[in-house]
Amino acid sequence: MASTKTTPLLxxxxxxxxxxxxxxxxxxxxxxxxxxxxxxxxxxxxxxxxHKTCNTCCQMCNDGCVPPGPTANRDVCPCYAQMKTHGNRYKCP
Structure with missing residues (x-):
């Protein structure tokens, strides 16, 4: 049987x-x-x-939002849509 000192710790x-x-x-x-x-x-x-880029974007967004469908509007997921590259292009597909 365990001692009474270790029981609360466990x-x-x-x-x-x-x-x-x-x-x-x-x-x-x-x-x-x-x-x-x-x-x-x-x-x-x-x-x-x-897939690699989309996964990165999804992980960076706290809500994990990805626009539904292959051609859906980015505005469905604001965090996903606002990410841009250094060249001011959309980062997320």
Whole structure:
């Protein structure tokens, strides 16, 4: 049987571990960038480059928003639409 000094410490560590796992699961569910970008880039003439760039944009946006469909309007996702390159071109496909 564990001593009474270590029992509260183990309980706190278990609670921290459970809360971390829960937060990771919520984050993974909310963004789902891989699936959204795969659909977004499905008709691109450079699908690998499109998917890489789209994923970067999706991860940078806190809401994980990617415009639906291969040709949807960027304005559906403001964060995604506002990202520009140094040459002032749209960064996100």
């Amino acid at each position: 309980a706190v560590l278990c609670l921290l571990l459970i809360s971390e796992v829960g937060m990771l699961m919520v984050e993974a569910e909310s963004k789902d960038c891989e699936t959204k970008c795969a659909f977004r880039c499905s008709k691109s003439w450079k699908p690998k480059m499109c």
